[in-house]
Amino acid sequence: MAEQSGLQVRYEEIGKTVVxxxxxEIAYTEAPQLRQWIRKAQDTRPERIIVDLSGVGYMxxxxxxxxxxxxxxxxxxxxxxxxxGLNSSVRAVFEVARLHxxxxxxxxxxxxxx
Amino acid sequence: xxxxxxSPEVDIAPIKPxxxxxxxxxxxxxxxxxxxxxxxxxEKTGLSSTSCSQVALAVDExxxxxxxxxxxxxxxxxxxxxxxxxxxxxxxxGIRIVIEDEAPHVEPEQIQGRDLADIKPGGLGVHIxxxxxxxxxxxxxxxIGMRLTLVxxxxxxxxxxxxx
Numbered sequence: 001m002a003e004q005s006g007l008q009v010r011y012e013e014i015g016k017t018v019v020x021x022x023x024x025e026i027a028y029t030e031a032p033q034l035r036q037w038i039r040k041a042q043d044t045r046p047e048r049i050i051v052d053l054s055g056v057g058y059m060x061x062x063x064x065x066x067x068x069x070x071x072x073x074x075x076x077x078x079x080x081x082x083x084x085g086l087n088s089s090v091r092a093v094f095e096v097a098r099l100h101x102x103x104x105x106x107x108x109x110x111x112x113x114x
Numbered sequence: 115x116x117x118x119x120x121s122p123e124v125d126i127a128p129i130k131p132x133x134x135x136x137x138x139x140x141x142x143x144x145x146x147x148x149x150x151x152x153x154x155x156x157e158k159t160g161l162s163s164t165s166c167s168q169v170a171l172a173v174d175e176x177x178x179x180x181x182x183x184x185x186x187x188x189x190x191x192x193x194x195x196x197x198x199x200x201x202x203x204x205x206x207x208g209i210r211i212v213i214e215d216e217a218p219h220v221e222p223e224q225i226q227g228r229d230l231a232d233i234k235p236g237g238l239g240v241h242i243x244x245x246x247x248x249x250x251x252x253x254x255x256x257x258i259g260m261r262l263t264l265v266x267x268x269x270x271x272x273x274x275x276x277x278x
Contacts, residue, residue: 028142065235
């Protein structure tokens with residue numbers, strides 16, 4: 001588990017899949033840190049990036065914007081970005097922003113790894 | 115003045131001193147604390163947990179916008195958060211929050227959320243604020259600064275005009 005100024009992130013490379021698992025909240029101060037970890041994943045030229053949000057209790061638009069940016073890069077480079085384990089609070093933000101239909105969202109990490 | 119009122123009956127005029135007044139600097143380190151305080155106060159007023167989460171999210175987004183756009187990420191500028199507890203027999207518990215700053219004036223009509231069909235990273239905060247609150251009104255303060263008034267009731271579409 002790596003830590004940068006409050007945001008803890010577990011980073012795993014499983015074959016051509018990278019799993020990024022942040023813990024805590026992703027808001028104004030944490031979003032840039034999440035972006036750094038996702039960029040690290042992007043640099044591996046993956047077939048799939050999974051962002052496991054099951055340990056994230058709160059997210060606001062800086063966090064969402066980071067994931068939108070990651071999705072745009074994924075589409076451009078033709079790989080999948082999968083979000084996992086959104087709690088009701090985080091899911092509500094995606095729904096208000098009408099982004100829940102734009103992202104590939106699954107319930108569990110196992111489902112994402114299939 | 116730019117106002118979005120999701121329920122036309124919502125009372126927007128503060129008529130007494132705030133029940134809570136918080137002054138903070140525009141330092142992002144204080145955002146979590148401000149959000150937690152507002153959320154806790156909302157819970158004590160009897161607002162539903164969903165409404166409390168929405169109020170906390172809206173205030174968080176508004177403060178982020180003040181810091182990022184109003185103060186251009188300066189961390190030492192003032193922000194005031196004023197809160198009134200509202201009560202209405204028809205609409206249930208409610209809350210009015212007024213966020214003030216000393217940032218340069220912006221025409222309220224220019225404060226718009228982006229088109230959601232245009233999928234891009236920025237511009238979501240204003241949309242979310244307007245979506246989750248019953249009222250979101252931006253206006254200029256004199257001689258400097260902006261003011262955002264937010265109102266949230268548990269049942270905004272029910273009952274007659276309320277009072278604070």
